[in-house]
Amino acid sequence: MSKLTPVLSANWxxxxxxTIEGYKRNGGYNAVAKALTMEPDAVIAMxxxxxxxxxxxxxxxxxxxxxxxxxGDNKEHYLxxxxxxxEPGTCKDMPLLLANPHVLIEGIIIGSYAxxxxxxxxxxxxxxxHVFRRVQQAIExxxxxxxxxxxxxxxxxxxxxxxxxxxxxxxxGEETALLDSLEGFRGQPRLRPPFPAIAGLYAKPTxxxxxxxxxxxxxxxxNGVEWFQAMGTEKSKGFTLYSLSGHVNNPGQFxxxxxxxxxxxxxxxxxxxxxxxxxxxxxGGSSTPMFTDEHLDIPLDYEGVSAAGSMLGxxxxxxxxxxxxxxxxxxxxxxxxxxxSCGKCTPCREGTWWLVQMLQDLEDGKGxxxxxxxxxxxxxxxxxxxFCALADGAVAPIISxxxxxxxxYLEHQRNGGCPFDPVASTIFKTVGA
Amino acid sequence: MNFSLDQLKIMDSxxxxxxxxxxxxxPLLHYVQALDGYVTPRxxxxxxxxxxxxxxxxxxxxSFYTQYRTEPAGEYHVGVCINTLCAVMGGDEIYKSLEDHxxxxxxxxxxxxxxxxxxxxxNAACDYAPVVMVNWEFYDNQTPQSVKDLVDSARAGxxxxxxxxxxxxxxxxxxxxxxxxxxxGLANEGVSxxxxxxxxxxxxxxxx
Numbered sequence: 113m114s115k116l117t118p119v120l121s122a123n124w125x126x127x128x129x130x131t132i133e134g135y136k137r138n139g140g141y142n143a144v145a146k147a148l149t150m151e152p153d154a155v156i157a158m159x160x161x162x163x164x165x166x167x168x169x170x171x172x173x174x175x176x177x178x179x180x181x182x183x184g185d186n187k188e189h190y191l192x193x194x195x196x197x198x199e200p201g202t203c204k205d206m207p208l209l210l211a212n213p214h215v216l217i218e219g220i221i222i223g224s225y226a227x228x229x230x231x232x233x234x235x236x237x238x239x240x241x242h243v244f245r246r247v248q249q250a251i252e253x254x255x256x257x258x259x260x261x262x263x264x265x266x267x268x269x270x271x272x273x274x275x276x277x278x279x280x281x282x283x284x285g286e287e288t289a290l291l292d293s294l295e296g297f298r299g300q301p302r303l304r305p306p307f308p309a310i311a312g313l314y315a316k317p318t319x320x321x322x323x324x325x326x327x328x329x330x331x332x333x334x335n336g337v338e339w340f341q342a343m344g345t346e347k348s349k350g351f352t353l354y355s356l357s358g359h360v361n362n363p364g365q366f367x368x369x370x371x372x373x374x375x376x377x378x379x380x381x382x383x384x385x386x387x388x389x390x391x392x393x394x395x396g397g398s399s400t401p402m403f404t405d406e407h408l409d410i411p412l413d414y415e416g417v418s419a420a421g422s423m424l425g426x427x428x429x430x431x432x433x434x435x436x437x438x439x440x441x442x443x444x445x446x447x448x449x450x451x452x453s454c455g456k457c458t459p460c461r462e463g464t465w466w467l468v469q470m471l472q473d474l475e476d477g478k479g480x481x482x483x484x485x486x487x488x489x490x491x492x493x494x495x496x497x498x499f500c501a502l503a504d505g506a507v508a509p510i511i512s513x514x515x516x517x518x519x520x521y522l523e524h525q526r527n528g529g530c531p532f533d534p535v536a537s538t539i540f541k542t543v544g545a
Numbered sequence: 546m547n548f549s550l551d552q553l554k555i556m557d558s559x560x561x562x563x564x565x566x567x568x569x570x571x572p573l574l575h576y577v578q579a580l581d582g583y584v585t586p587r588x589x590x591x592x593x594x595x596x597x598x599x600x601x602x603x604x605x606x607x608s609f610y611t612q613y614r615t616e617p618a619g620e621y622h623v624g625v626c627i628n629t630l631c632a633v634m635g636g637d638e639i640y641k642s643l644e645d646h647x648x649x650x651x652x653x654x655x656x657x658x659x660x661x662x663x664x665x666x667x668n669a670a671c672d673y674a675p676v677v678m679v680n681w682e683f684y685d686n687q688t689p690q691s692v693k694d695l696v697d698s699a700r701a702g703x704x705x706x707x708x709x710x711x712x713x714x715x716x717x718x719x720x721x722x723x724x725x726x727x728x729x730g731l732a733n734e735g736v737s738x739x740x741x742x743x744x745x746x747x748x749x750x751x752x753x
Contacts, residue, residue: 118745198667244724280612280613355672358630
């Protein structure tokens with residue numbers, strides 16, 4: 113028996129899994145019916161008790177986030193779903209929405225009911241047109257079925273749901289930048305406090321949740337807290353999507369209890385590319401410090417990864433074998449952060465430009481060992497000195513690659529250039545094939 | 546040239562989706578791109594008028610987001626992922642061979658107006674690397690040769706279909722209209738999920 117626990121992905125192999133008929137055939141929208149018979153506070157309590165934590169990276173308890181919304185304040189409340197999946201390596205929410213958009217909509221109805229919101233939004237990254245079509249169709253069908261709109265299920269609950277396309281800005285995955293973007297501004301993070309629970313969208317109490325977090329709610333309502341808690345580890349409960357990509361024989365999505373290890377996942381993915389060995393990997397996207405083959409048995413839950421010096425992040429496991437130059441990889445990530453820096457904070461806006469220049473020189477074999485110290489000093493002046501975590505993400509691959517592969521940086525200097533053949537890392541048999 | 550009454554009605558319907566009108570600036574910009582192929586001065590002026598904000602504010606938003614263009618895209622806009630994972634897996638080779646094949650550089654368009662190219666960042670399909678997007682549709686597991694064939698088919702007016710998307714590739718303007726929230730009725734076309742998305746599920750069902 114494998115450790116896998118397909119819940120969100122359980123019906124993806126059905127041809128019409130993305131339709132309302134396909135979803136209902138598998139018990140879809142039963143959780144809404146059940147939740148609407150509960151008191152909203154009881155729904156919040158149930159999600160709190162389940163131990164569900166945010167699946168978008170930070171791991172904040174979802175039920176607690178809902179509980180922060182002030183009640184009886186005579187203000188509009190909003191639920192905003194962060195579907196701006198853009199963290200390098202992260203590829204779970206897009207296949208989920210392509211194959212099963214209704215599970216998100218069901219979670220949105222329940223979440224909105226719990227926090228007393230009558231308007232919810234899905235902020236979907238703009239570069240995925242077919243995902244947009246699927247979600248849009250699902251919303252339209254949910255309206256037709258009386259699951260959205262006025263007096264849902266005859267229970268007196270009203271909910272409007274608006275789908276909103278982004279336009280290619282990684283920073284809008286940061287929740288306050290997302291809110292600015294949704295309000296029609298440049299997507300730049302806000303100073304906190306106030307937190308979105310007090311002053312979010314249009315300065316009203318707002319919950320921002322990741323797609324996978326909200327999509328996990330219907331299963332908890334249907335199956336109960338104990339069922340959910342039976343999966344996972346002490347402080348990281350439940351199932352989640354792990355995405356394996358890169359130099360593995362069979363990349364893909366694996367839904368498993370929190371706490372599975374890379375060694376176990378690699379076995380399911382057919383191992384590292386045949387004839388090669390693991391060199392480095394990210395546990396949860398490029399913003400999470402990289403690991404090496406020393407870390408194969410770390411439990412991939414919030415605590416386990418954190419204790420080993422990284423973060424669970426989005427569970428985007430990018431695998432690189434020994435043909436990959438770690439400086440090339442780090443430089444390319446750094447170029448990404450430079451491109452995506454919104455420009456609001458000086459350390460990030462200016463710092464990422466300097467980091468790219470230094471890394472380019474190091475990749476070209478220029479500089480001396482003293483430059484590595486300078487590089488780390490630069491990182492120290494960037495991380496933690498900006499409004500949001502983008503700057504922290506930018507330095508994570510640099511600091512961690514220097515920690516584990518310092519000698520490779522020096523080897524570039526001794527060699528007067530990069531000793532790696534970039535063609536060897538490709539998956540093509542020969543160039544041009 | 547003015548926008549037609551039908552087009553203005555659509556713009557009003559986009560604004561009506563939001564509790565506050567300014568939130569409509571992004572879908573309106575997508576809609577202008579659907580009509581004009583890029584964010585045109587007349588589009589900026591119209592949005593400014595409709596939302597009662599200055600043209601400078603509309604431009605400030607437009608210039609922040611990479612999907613909004615200051616000049617026309619090709620009918621088929623080809624994005625090659627060059628973020629680390631795709632680059633390492635072959636994205637760099639694909640991009641270079643594409644530039645050589647078309648004789649154009651990043652952000653340029655072929656003389657026939659059919660194909661434009663762009664180096665793009667991670668597009669959330671890493672388990673299908675190397676990834677190429679055409680008009681923001683998924684083309685999975687690409688090679689230098691498959692992308693050359695793809696752009697040749699597009700220039701011949703019969704583009705290869707996306708891997709996970711509609712049966713027929715729509716134009717860049719048509720897909721911009723979808724992003725403005727106007728349905729083209731193609732949601733039911735294409736697969737539920739690709740092979741890589743189903744891998745864990747298959748193993749779980751096989752009981753291995």
